[in-house]
Amino acid sequence: AQKITQTQPGMFVQEKEAVTLDCTYDTSDQSYGLFWYKQPSSGEMIFLIYQGSYDEQNATEGRYSLNFQKARKSANLVISASQLGDSAMYFCAMRETNAGGTSYGKLTFGQGTILTVHP
Amino acid sequence: DAGVIQSPRHEVTEMGQEVTLRCKPISGHDYLFWYRQTMMRGLELLIYFNNNVPIDDSGMPEDRFSAKMPNASFSTLKIQPSEPRDSAVYFCASSFVLAGDSETQYFGPGTRLLVL
Numbered sequence: 534a535q536k537i538t539q540t541q542p543g544m545f546v547q548e549k550e551a552v553t554l555d556c557t558y559d560t561s562d563q564s565y566g567l568f569w570y571k572q573p574s575s576g577e578m579i580f581l582i583y584q585g586s587y588d589e590q591n592a593t594e595g596r597y598s599l600n601f602q603k604a605r606k607s608a609n610l611v612i613s614a615s616q617l618g619d620s621a622m623y624f625c626a627m628r629e630t631n632a633g634g635t636s637y638g639k640l641t642f643g644q645g646t647i648l649t650v651h652p
Numbered sequence: 653d654a655g656v657i658q659s660p661r662h663e664v665t666e667m668g669q670e671v672t673l674r675c676k677p678i679s680g681h682d683y684l685f686w687y688r689q690t691m692m693r694g695l696e697l698l699i700y701f702n703n704n705v706p707i708d709d710s711g712m713p714e715d716r717f718s719a720k721m722p723n724a725s726f727s728t729l730k731i732q733p734s735e736p737r738d739s740a741v742y743f744c745a746s747s748f749v750l751a752g753d754s755e756t757q758y759f760g761p762g763t764r765l766l767v768l
Contacts, residue, residue, distance in 0.1 A: 568756065578743060578759035624695065628755070639685070639708060640757060642695040 536560065537627055537643035544648050546615045553600070554610040554646045556625030562586075566628040567608040568640065569599065573621040581623075584608055615650045622647050654678070656760035658744050664766045670732040673763045676725055677746030685757060686719055686729050687743040695743075701727065734767045741765070 538557045546552040558567065569581040584592045584599045592599040600609040612619055626640040657676040665671055677684045685700040699709040704721045712719070716735070721727040731738055741764050745757040 566755070570759075576741065576764075577761050578745075580756050580758060583756055626695075639697040639700060639711070641697075644694050 536641045537625055539625055539643035539646050541646045542644075544646055546612075546648065546650055548617060548650055548652050549614055551611060551613045552615055552648065554612070554623050554625075554648065556608045556610065556643060558606050558608060558625075558627050560606075560627065560629055562629045567599070567601070568626040568628070569597070569608075569610045570624045570626065570642075571619075571621045572624065572645070573618075578624075582610070612648075617650050617652060620648060620650045656744055656746050656758055658742075658760035658763050660763060661761060662764045662766075664768065665734055666768050667735055668733045669767075670730065671734045671738075671765060671767075673729040673742050673744075673765070675727045675729070675744030675760060677727070677744070678748070678758060679725070681746035681748040681758075682724070683747045683749070683755075683757075684721060684727050685745040685747075686727070687745065687759075689741040689743060689762070690739075698729070731765075734765075736767045739765055739767050 536559050540555055565586045567584045571579045571581050582592050582594045582597045582599050584601045591601050596613045598611045600611055622645045624645045625643040628640050656678055659674045682703050686698040687695055688698055689695045696711055698711045699719045700707055701721045717731055719729045741762045743762045744760045747755050747757045749755045
């Protein structure tokens with residue numbers, strides 16, 4: 534079963550508008566972390582934002598915010614005031630707790646959403 | 653501060669040849685991860701180390717793949733012999749954990765490998 538699901542293969546947004554990229558996850562862990570990364574056409578992976586499962590407030594980093602709905606197991610990325618440079622692939626990822634109880638396991642990535650910002 | 657450094661950035665080789673990918677993590681980071689990205693399988697973790705010790709290598713596809721971390725500032729991923737299906741972008745990432753921190757993984761620029 535997919536642990537991270539990004540249902541939008543591609544999204545389009547007008548410059549200066551806001552856009553929401555969807556991410557749902559599946560885990561039985563009580564403690565986990567959710568991440569968003571950006572991959573522009575140049576190929577590098579750029580960390581954007583992190584949300585811990587125990588964080589009560591939604592994470593924000595500049596124009597990025599994470600709409601965390603724990604009961605629905607969703608962690609959507611909201612980009613406000615889109616810019617042309619936001620055009621890229623966006624990945625949602627989850628870090629689960631190891632079986633031994635330590636918190637540093639692998640990141641599981643979704644398939645990504647390609648965002649295109651139109652001028 | 654320098655980020656994660658990977659070399660080479662591009663590698664073209666012929667089937668059957670040995671390929672060695674190199675990674676220098678961010679100084680002070682105690683976790684190092686090797687990922688592979690392909691169109692078919694997306695991003696998948698191959699192996700990760702903590703304090704130079706391999707912790708989980710369950711993602712290593714087969715015995716042709718091996719990874720080492722002889723010290724805190726250097727790791728290699730070796731494919732021997734290489735096959736065309738190994739063609740992919742290989743990323744190295746590192747992280748450092750403080751109690752209560754997000755243990756964010758920071759990625760290197762990747763090595764684009766093409767096996768002919």
